[in-house]
Amino acid sequence: MRTTCGIWLFFLLMLVSFRSWSASEVRIDHDFSAVTLLNTLSDTGINNREDVYCEVKLVNTLRETKTVYLSIINPTLDKITIRDGQDTKVLGDLIPFTQRTFKHINHVYPVELAPGEQRTLQVKVSKQRRAIHFRIEVAEENTFIKSTNHDNFFIGIFYGICFMFILLLFCFYIFSKSRFFTLYLLINLFAVLIFFHYSGTGYQFGWFFSKNIQQYISFFAITGYIIMHMTFILQFFSYQIKSNFNEIILRILLTFFVVMALLFVGEFIGQPTGLLPPNLYDYLIKGLFLLYAVAVIAICIFSYIESRRREIVWVFCGFLLHIANWLIFINSQYGMANWLNQLSMFQLFTSNIFIPQINYYITIAEFFLITVFISINYHNLIRQNNLSSKRLDLLQKININTFVMGQEEEREKITELIDSTVASDIQQLKQSLLRFNQQYEGKKMVPIVLNEIDKTLEDIDNITSNYVAPDMQQIKLEELITTAMDRLFTHIQVQYDFTRIPPNYQLNANANINLYRILQEISNNIMKHSGAENVEVTAIKDAKTLQIKIVDDGVGFVQNKANKGIGLLNIESRMNSLHGNAYFLSNEKNGSSIHLIMPVKDIS
Numbered sequence: 001m002r003t004t005c006g007i008w009l010f011f012l013l014m015l016v017s018f019r020s021w022s023a024s025e026v027r028i029d030h031d032f033s034a035v036t037l038l039n040t041l042s043d044t045g046i047n048n049r050e051d052v053y054c055e056v057k058l059v060n061t062l063r064e065t066k067t068v069y070l071s072i073i074n075p076t077l078d079k080i081t082i083r084d085g086q087d088t089k090v091l092g093d094l095i096p097f098t099q100r101t102f103k104h105i106n107h108v109y110p111v112e113l114a115p116g117e118q119r120t121l122q123v124k125v126s127k128q129r130r131a132i133h134f135r136i137e138v139a140e141e142n143t144f145i146k147s148t149n150h151d152n153f154f155i156g157i158f159y160g161i162c163f164m165f166i167l168l169l170f171c172f173y174i175f176s177k178s179r180f181f182t183l184y185l186l187i188n189l190f191a192v193l194i195f196f197h198y199s200g201t202g203y204q205f206g207w208f209f210s211k212n213i214q215q216y217i218s219f220f221a222i223t224g225y226i227i228m229h230m231t232f233i234l235q236f237f238s239y240q241i242k243s244n245f246n247e248i249i250l251r252i253l254l255t256f257f258v259v260m261a262l263l264f265v266g267e268f269i270g271q272p273t274g275l276l277p278p279n280l281y282d283y284l285i286k287g288l289f290l291l292y293a294v295a296v297i298a299i300c301i302f303s304y305i306e307s308r309r310r311e312i313v314w315v316f317c318g319f320l321l322h323i324a325n326w327l328i329f330i331n332s333q334y335g336m337a338n339w340l341n342q343l344s345m346f347q348l349f350t351s352n353i354f355i356p357q358i359n360y361y362i363t364i365a366e367f368f369l370i371t372v373f374i375s376i377n378y379h380n381l382i383r384q385n386n387l388s389s390k391r392l393d394l395l396q397k398i399n400i401n402t403f404v405m406g407q408e409e410e411r412e413k414i415t416e417l418i419d420s421t422v423a424s425d426i427q428q429l430k431q432s433l434l435r436f437n438q439q440y441e442g443k444k445m446v447p448i449v450l451n452e453i454d455k456t457l458e459d460i461d462n463i464t465s466n467y468v469a470p471d472m473q474q475i476k477l478e479e480l481i482t483t484a485m486d487r488l489f490t491h492i493q494v495q496y497d498f499t500r501i502p503p504n505y506q507l508n509a510n511a512n513i514n515l516y517r518i519l520q521e522i523s524n525n526i527m528k529h530s531g532a533e534n535v536e537v538t539a540i541k542d543a544k545t546l547q548i549k550i551v552d553d554g555v556g557f558v559q560n561k562a563n564k565g566i567g568l569l570n571i572e573s574r575m576n577s578l579h580g581n582a583y584f585l586s587n588e589k590n591g592s593s594i595h596l597i598m599p600v601k602d603i604s
Helices: 004-022 141-176 179-197 201-205 211-238 244-268 278-306 312-333 338-344 357-434 440-466 477-484 486-492 509-530 566-577
Strands: 021-028 032-037 052-060 066-073 079-084 089-090 106-112 118-125 133-141 493-500 535-542 545-552 580-588 593-597
Touching: 021 032, 021 066, 032 052, 032 141, 032 580, 052 066, 052 133, 066 118, 066 141, 079 106, 079 244, 089 106, 106 118, 106 580, 118 179, 118 535, 133 141, 141 179, 141 357, 179 201, 179 211, 201 211, 211 278, 278 312, 312 338, 312 357, 477 486, 477 493, 477 509, 486 509, 509 545, 509 566, 509 593
Parallel strands: 021 052, 493 535
Antiparallel strands: 032 133, 052 118, 066 106, 066 133, 079 089, 079 118, 535 545, 545 593, 580 593
């Protein structure tokens, strides 16, 4: 009975040992180049949540010494143990690059085989925080060197394109000062850092001297990428969003980023795999990623329907490329979806770079897409600037013509005023002198002549004062109103109400000049035509408008739009230049009122 149990126990141990080790034989001959011993994406029976073992028997059938290279393709593996006869070699990500015997982007163990020699290698990939994908290959020396050179050339071209694209984004940020270029620049910097780390080039050229950087760089790069991506989405779509539906989608996206970041942090410290079953954790990651993809597509579609802005189409295409890149990269890293394995293993040329080649191609396609978008927008911007320059030249010509015509109109107004006032006074003085009879006493005639001369001088003063304004640059609104209407104040009882305007409130220079002329015109009209004894001037300012109301108790006038005088037309013209309105209310018995309303944003 004991013998039978011992035999069954022996066979059970042999079976467990056989299932724990993936054994194969590689014969080195003239036709040998490279062979894949293990690929966790294609070998679905391997449980890469536990320690994974691989055994290979190398047989040199040649009559010459041959060197082959055993490569474990995934530079982020923590610990790899290689047993070569009596020798044991430990490789892994946490060993600083400067302390590695064979310096390569992957973990490589060279084997020199004598003619006819046979050697058995046992490889153990230790369990990590969670399941992780890798490949184990054996390659002949020339094949290994050629593949390495191809990989280095391809990676060099890729990083060169990345550098040119980042430089382009930086230049456009300087040109436009748009924070979207800054955020997209940071997104791509973190993406390049992720490529730098997971391709292994970071060990060679970035942090080869530091074990701590090797340990924490992936956390820094992926967390920074997620934060910049989230910030870009929130800020970009905040300009497009008008409906509550889009706001809900944005909140879903924000929640996705927060949960994904927490899961990533938890994974980094090794907690979720202990708190959650591995399958449930994988499903949670897949569900969050699917939710993110659906939410991004939905918010792009609905934002475009609302705003019809072309930028959303470009952002939508860029997000689709981002989603595809993430999906393939995550599957390549963790081997989470069997239906994506063929994409993850897709290669245009033989390569030992761990990151799938399709990730590089998608990233380059995204660079090309965004470059085309920037070029088109830059071309449109240049065209708009050219059109704006032409419009500016046209407006300058119009302004010059308007200025010249304005001068002619002012000359005509001055001529009309001289004809209607000064010339009339001189004509009356002339008639008085012609009627002068030397038989009458000269003393009676002298006061009449002097009175006519005073009236003429007063009219000249009124005309010139209308065209000579005081310094308008620093004058406050209260002082402006009282100065413009001071001549009215000397003849008529005027009451000012400035209680509803801020102390020391001041308009801009253009508004000051136009308002000063308007108030002068109103004062002259009141003095000449109204016969008023009392005038009330009220100024009111609220958040949007400045209102000035002038009310008199004179004889009033009949409102007739077809026969407006020069003074009223001048008032309306100046109010139009201030984007304001003037309202005249009057009748022939109850006096008149003028209501001036101006927008604050155009006069402050």
